[in-house]
Amino acid sequence: MLPIYICEDDSRIREAERAWLEKQILVEGCDMEIALCTATPEELLECLVHEQRQGIYFLDVELKGASMDGFRLGQEIRKRDARGFLIYVTAFEDLAFETFRYHLEALDYICKQNPEQMYRGISRCLKVISKRVAGEQGERGQYFTVRTLDVVRHIPMEDILYFATSGRTHRIELHAGKERLDFIGSMQELEERLGNRFIRVHRAYLVCADQIDYVDLRSREIVLKGGERCPFSRGMRQRLANEHPSGH
Amino acid sequence: MSFWQITGFNMCSLTIEIGLYSWMSGFLLSGSPGRGVKRLFKGCLAGLFLTSFLSVMATVFYLTGVLGWRFGVGSFLWTYFVLACVAFFLWFLHGASLRDSFLCVLMLELLCSCGEIVSELYTFGNFYHLEVSGERLQYLIWMLGIRPACIFMCGLAIKFSGLGGIYKKWIEQERIHRGILTLLLIYPVLHFGLDRVANGSGPRAASLMLPLFLLLMIHVIFVYVGRDRQQKQFIMTQQASLKQQAIYIEKLEQIQSELRRFRHDFKNMTAGMYLQAKEGDLDAVSAFIQEMTGDFDRQVGGQIRLLNQLGNIHMLEVKSLLLDKLEGMQRDEIPCELEVYGPFENTRMRSTDLCRCLGILVDNAMDEVRGRKDARIHLMISINNGCTTFRVRNTLYGTVNFERLGTAGYTTKGEGHGIGLESYRRILEKYDFVFPFTAIQDGCFVQELKIRES
Secondary structure, three states: OEEEEEEOOOHHHHHHHHHHHHHHHHHHOOOEEEEEEEOOHHHHHHHHOOOOOOOEEEEEOOOOOOOOOHHHHHHHHHHHOOOOEEEEEEOOOOOOHHHHHHHHOOOEEEEOOOHHHHHHHHHHHHHHHHHHHHHHHHOOOOEEEEEEOOEEEEEEHHHEEEEEEOOOOOEEEEEEOOEEEEEEOOHHHHHHHHHHHEEEEEOOEEEEHHHEEEEEOOOOEEEEOOOOEEEOOHHHHHHHHHHOOEEO | OOHHHHHHHHHHHHHHHHHHHHHHHHHHOOOOOOOOHHHHHHHHHHHHHHHHHHHHHHHHHHHOOHHHOHHHHHHHHHHHHHHHHHHHHHHHHHOOOHHHHHHHHHHHHHHHHHHHHHHHHHHOOOOOOOOOHHHHHHHHHHHHHHHHHHHHHHHHHHHHHOHHHHHHHHHHOOOOOHHHHHHHHHHHHHHHHHHHHHHOOOOOOOOOHHHHHHHHHHHHHHHHHHHHHHHHHHHHHHHHHHHHHHHHHHHHHHHHHHHHHHHHHHHHHHHHHHHHHHOOOHHHHHHHHHHHHHHHHHHHHHHHHHHHHHHOEOOHHHHHHHHHHHHHHHHOOOOEEEEEEOOEOOOOOOHHHHHHHHHHHHHHHHHHHOOOOOOOEEEEEEEEOOEEEEEEEEEOOOOOOOOOOOOOOOOOOOOOOOOHHHHHHHHHHOOOOEEEEEEEEOOEEEEEEEEEOO
């Protein structure tokens, strides 16, 4: 059962949210319960100290008289519940939601100026969450998690083509099917972390074995399934020729 | 004196000299040497290695007679060799670019000359025979005491007079004035040459005024060119500011005219609502309020939102660039949203480079969506945990070849294009603290630039 937490400084809105959520849980038969309905962020964070479950959080952005705003509260929640669902309920139409989504992986934001719109938003969020939770239970893919300064990114392992060293010190480039990013790390650490699924074909390249289409022995390059090419070292020639088809 | 005795003396003098250079380089280069214990340890280790290496090399140069080559060729070779080694050391220590580190070393060489020349007043007219213990002692007092003290005083003067800040800006500028660069590069040769011409090769008897005069001349040219550049920059800043103000006024006028239109509609609508309220039709009144807030948001809210977000950008160059691009998008009827979370004051990346990068990203986004249906561009600037993030997201209509992205000539726009992202990549190569990210997410092309500020 997923616990729902509400943090809202306006008591009328708070009660309206609670009432609507309770109604929705009953009507839709969601596996959820309201765990806390509060005006103070501290109370919410206190409540999370011993909580292990993934939660759903309806948070106000501007918490009047509180020690932190919704963004800061979101950051604190993320430290305790990395997979929880954050939904911001705001009176501001000009909420920097992309920033919230980017830094906090917020699910959605709901405008509370209009009660009807707010109720519709809450129902929409509950549906999305139920669907996601069901999906997560059905299939759990493997992800490569990497931190780039202030954000943590999760890249599906099956999308990763190869890692390459960049000209800059301790800089690694990750090449995936639909992503390319730089991060700080070392090839040796990566090689140890990723295991046999990736082959160190060259001092500067760590390639996903499943992504190799064929080996071009003449130009001493590996051709990946998407057409990309990576050089390989002389010492790898024999192994690659044995394990993968060769071509020109 | 034996090889190791000479090396020992060299070690002492070079340790002091490199220590002073490292200290003074902190005034001229961005970045902090010794950030964290590990880094500090690495810096000390590198310093120790450099000092040992140069000490041995100096002894070899001395004993093999290279330093005594005719016309001072050996001395020049040694000077430039040391400068190059110290430049590499500063590059390692500060994490600044190699170019900046080399410029910094040239500048330090010039500045240290001031202290050195002053210290030479002590040795003026004397020639020390190092084999004679009394003279050797005097030489060592000068070499290890008076000379470093004078250079140290020079460093303090640079720090507290604010000269360091001016020189730092000079080093950080993208295009260095060729005349000054040449003067800086040949300064050791000039110094040596003029000294020889005036004083001869024997014991010093003539005036010290000539090298001092040369130093003064270089400073005068430097200050003159620097001022000229500063004035030009000031004029450019003023022009940018005026342009910004003009755009702001235009936006405010647009808001005013939209408010006037809204006021007209509002009067008509409130008249209708008054009647509905009188008749007790609460549903109609509530529908009216919804409609009115929606109308207000459509007509005026967007512009106010945009101005609010722009108000968070305090870096003039970036603000000007975005205003220009936003105007272009409005002209081309491209819907765009801007989010600036928190006041954006400044960034470590050179402003010209940052603007070039942002310009390339936004232009590419505009080219992709121009004239398309349901197009959208979203720009985000966020400041969080000591990082500044710039993010450009646009609806994607074609496909992107990730492998060729950023390589020369790759484009999705046809002939004559494909230069932007290559330049973008080249610019970013200069920065160790900038992390790019490119992705296709939910049918959108996302380009991101993340800068570590501390």
